[in-house]
Amino acid sequence: MEEHVKKAVALRYDPEEDHAPKIMATGHGVVAEKILEKAEENEVPIHHNEKLVKELIQFKVGTEIPQELYEIVAQVLIFVEGLDTKKVR
Structure with missing residues (x-):
């Protein structure tokens, strides 16, 4: 049975600087945990x-x-924007 290894990717998007979102970090296992932390x-x-x-x-x-x-x-960026809007309220 294959063990589930946590994976993570960090994205950055600044519409004033970036044409599209950029991958800022990727990792498996411990590295993924550090990204999430x-x-x-x-x-x-x-x-x-x-x-x-x-x-x-x-x-x-x-x-x-x-x-x-x-x-x-x-769709992810819309989700994040929605969270930011809720924080402001």
């Missing part, structure tokens, strides 16, 4: 989507996400 420490929203992580984790850090993933990542 840092996100929590810095109050960065975490969105769980195993399929998306599986797609994104194969790209190099610093690269923009591929165009075929724009739609699903846009």
